Amino acid sequence: MQEQRQRRARAPIGVFDSGAGGLTILAALQQELPDENYIYLGDTAHCPYGARSEEEIIDLTVRANHFLLRQRVKLIVVACNTASQAALSVLRATYNIPFVGVVPAVKPAARMTKRGRIGVAATNRAVKATYLQHLIEDFAADIQVYSVGCPELVTLVERGELKGEVVDKTLQRALAPLLEKDIDVLVLGCTHFPALRPAIQRAVGENVQVIDSGAAIARRTREILHTEGLTHPEQPERGNTQIWCSGEAQDFSRVASAVLGYPIIARQATL
Structure with a gap:
């Protein structure tokens, strides 16, 4: 028994x-748990999930996680807000290993705001x-919460475009509805968005705090492992660390290298 454990x-x-x-979550995990080994899978052949039906998202998520289970992983972090919301309960009911999902950082944002106005940028x-809505009702019922869909930011990250004039102009357009509300905390409610964090911080200015759930997810993973x-x-x-994708591996290698900040050679997975 001890040897098996x-x-x-x-x-x-x-x-x-x-x-x-999810590479932004992987980076947070590597920082929190450097001794662990990781297998990352990006379902790039079917990205983005935000435009798909709930049934499609569940089916794709189960198939992708089945690939990881074939690699004999001990725990899976579902590093996608859309997949976590749609499929996490199905995964937990289907497989007998721990799953960690991603939750938008509404609760800490509600504690941080001084103006009583926070923004949430996510997928549509x-x-x-x-x-x-339940998160807002449970943790931010007494403050103003404004949310906006920013699918164009997902597109930027999937292209590996993390800085430059196009990125800056896209962010200004996408986040303008939130900045008009005089928010002082911005929640990055999609795991793609922290890859753009320096550009996002420039776009919103120094008076707006930008937060995401990466560090919290890493700490939660540590707790479960313990x-x-x-x-x-x-x-x-x-x-x-192994990096896999369901789409074209050469393109994903370039994008993953840009997001993580060091050279990556991705492999193509058959799901």
């Missing part, structure tokens, strides 16, 4: 997203989701 502890963590956005689907006795033993070097 030790083997499981050395197994990799799976990280899944519809595309490149996530903005309309009852899940976001509780389940699955934490990887300390090792002299950082753990290994």
Whole structure:
């Protein structure tokens, strides 16, 4: 039994997203849990999920996570807001391993605001989701919360366009409806958006705090690993990371390298 537990502890963590956005969560995990091994899968052949029906999202998410399970991962982080909202309960009911989902950082934003006005930038689907409305009702009922869909930001990240004049102009247009409301906290409600964080901060100005859920998700993963006795033993070097995608691997290698800030060679997965 002890030997089996030790083997499981050395197994990799799976990280899944519809595309490149989850790489921002992967980076937070690597910082919080450097001894762990990771297998990342971006379902780039079917990105973006935000434009799909709930049935499609569930089907695609289950197929992608089945790929990770074949790699014998010990835990899966669903690093996609849309997939977390649509499919997390199905995954937990179907597979007998821990799953960690992504939650927009509405609760900490509500604590941070001094003006009582926060903005949420997300995908069109996530903005309309009852899940976001429940978060607002539970944690931000006494403040003003404004949300806007920004699918064009997903497109920028999936192209690997993280800075430049086109990025700056796109952000100014996309975030203008929130800035007009005089917000002082901006929640990045899609895991793609932190890849644009420096440009977003310039667009909103120094008086608006920009937050996302990456660090919180990493801390939650650490807690679950500890509780389940699955934490990887300390090792002299950082753990290994594999990057997979369902679409064209060369393109994703370029995008992943831009998001993570170091050279990546992605492999194509058959889902």
